[in-house]
Every structure is written in structure tokens, then in C-alpha cells.
Amino acid sequence: MTARHLSRPRRLALLGLLLAALGGAGALHADDDDHERARQALAQGRVLPLAAVLARVEQEGYAGQVLKVEFEREHGRFIYEIRLLQADGRVAKLEVDARDGTVLQVKRKEPR
Numbered sequence: 001m002t003a004r005h006l007s008r009p010r011r012l013a014l015l016g017l018l019l020a021a022l023g024g025a026g027a028l029h030a031d032d033d034d035h036e037r038a039r040q041a042l043a044q045g046r047v048l049p050l051a052a053v054l055a056r057v058e059q060e061g062y063a064g065q066v067l068k069v070e071f072e073r074e075h076g077r078f079i080y081e082i083r084l085l086q087a088d089g090r091v092a093k094l095e096v097d098a099r100d101g102t103v104l105q106v107k108r109k110e111p112r
Contacts, residue, residue: 038071038078047078047098056101057082062094071098079104 041047048056050069064084072079078098086092089111095104 034071037073041078041098048101050080053080053096053098053101054082057084057094057096057103060103062092062103062106063087064092067091 038047042049054066062084064086067083067085068081069083070081072081080094080096080098082094082096084092084094086108091109093107093109095106096102097104
């Protein structure tokens, strides 16, 4: 039986075992923790939904294709870290306050 024939939970368990054997299981759990932490904060009304934050970011002039979103807690504050591919080809990395959608920091990379 190949991995393709296994159910999704079994494939994830197999991946977890493989990562643990290679010493990289922490990365798998960190993503799970981020997701759960974001879900709980949203349910408690402590953060805005990602869609609302993205709408506010766009209103402030940071339009682009979303490449990656991370949810973190820094210095007691929930942060959405958003990477955008902008129309001019630059990648913008935004740190946004998850509570109110305020853009806290912007870093841009020039296209290669």
C-alpha cells in the first residue's frame, strides 16, 4: 500500500513520525499551535478575522496577491504577518495588529 492510499489522518501521522525521526517535528506542531491560537483568539473576540484585516490593509494602499500569512504573538500583542506580491513585482512584508488591523511595519524587497 502506498501513502496515496492512506487516509488523510494516517498520512499526517506518518508525516509526523517521519519528521520526528528526522528531528523536525517542532515545525509541524508550531503550525498547529498557530492555527489553534488564532481560532481561540477570534472566538474570544480578541482579534479581527483575516478577511477584515486584509480589507483594511488594502484600504491603506497595500494591495497585492497574498503569498503567505502567519499568526504570531509578539510582546503580548497578536500579529498577522502578511506577505504580498505587489503589482510592481515587489514583495511587501507587513506586520499588522490583529486586534484592529493597524499596519505596524512594512518591509519591501525589490524584484530579482
